[in-house]
Amino acid sequence: MPISLTQINCPNCGAPLAWDGTYGKPITCPYCGSQVMPGSTEVDDVWLFTDPVARARFEFNGTLDELEHDIRYEVLRGRTWSDLDRECKRELDRLEREGLIRKLASFWALSPFPTVYRARQDGELTLGGRRFSFRKGQELVWACPMTRDRFELDDPILIGDFASERVQHLCGAMADAMMGRMSRMEA
Ligand SMILES: [Zn+2]
Structure with missing residues (x-):
């Protein structure tokens, strides 16, 4: 299955982040340096x-x-x-x-x-x-x-x-x- 990049926004600074769609894998925001964990909610x-x-x-x-x-x-x-x-x-x-x-x-x-x-x-x-x-x-x-x-x-x-x-x-x-x-x- 081809990996498609989805854009999400950094919850801290709002900067756009490219996300490969993998849940539970942290992304480091290149703008503010905070760690973003897609789908890291309790859900x-x-x-x-x-x-x-x-x-x-x-x-x-x-x-x-x-x-x-x-x-x-x-x-x-x-x-x-x-x-x-x-x-x-x-x-x-x-x-x-x-x-x-x-x-x-x-x-x-x-x-x-x-x-x-x-x-x-x-x-x-x-x-x-x-x-x-x-x-x-x-x-x-x-x-x-x-x-x-x-x-x-x-x-x-x-x-x-x-x-x-x-x-x-x-x-x-x-x-x-x-x-x-x-x-x-x-x-
Ligand atoms: Zn950020």
């Missing part, structure tokens, strides 16, 4: 929210490394999933286990491409001690930071009837997002 579960079908698609296309980079740098910004994010994941898993929600055959259009669920009956979940109720037929998805901004959410869960939104994203913005990633890689 060992970088794929926590990525729908398996989405991941398989990137793997098939040979772009899984780029998606991982995107999650680490654009989604997590070098940090880790928040407690609320993890709690949301646990709650969605629980609801699915209990049969209250089921996975849809599609995923949210923004990285890290989380699974979209549909409620099979009315129910509720708890995040940070707060209750969020949903009705049968509504869709649920973990809301990444960009989605939270877009829908002005305080908590990382999106519940609603956003099928048209999702379809729109999958047909348009998603392709754009993926193309954007491709062109960034080539740049």
Whole structure:
């Protein structure tokens, strides 16, 4: 596999650094001399929210490394999933286990491409001690930071009837997002 250099920025001085895509190998910033460790966050579960079908698609296309980079740098910004994010994941898993929600055959259009669920009956979940109720037929998805901004959410869960939104994203913005990633890689 050819090594492609990806540009990242030094977290200390902001200078551009060439990175060969290897996680866990330190780079010394030529400008300020600080050591930068790509992917040196606590995140060992970088794929926590990525729908398996989405991941398989990137793997098939040979772009899984780029998606991982995107999650680490654009989604997590070098940090880790928040407690609320993890709690949301646990709650969605629980609801699915209990049969209250089921996975849809599609995923949210923004990285890290989380699974979209549909409620099979009315129910509720708890995040940070707060209750969020949903009705049968509504869709649920973990809301990444960009989605939270877009829908002005305080908590990382999106519940609603956003099928048209999702379809729109999958047909348009998603392709754009993926193309954007491709062109960034080539740049
Ligand atoms: Zn630097």
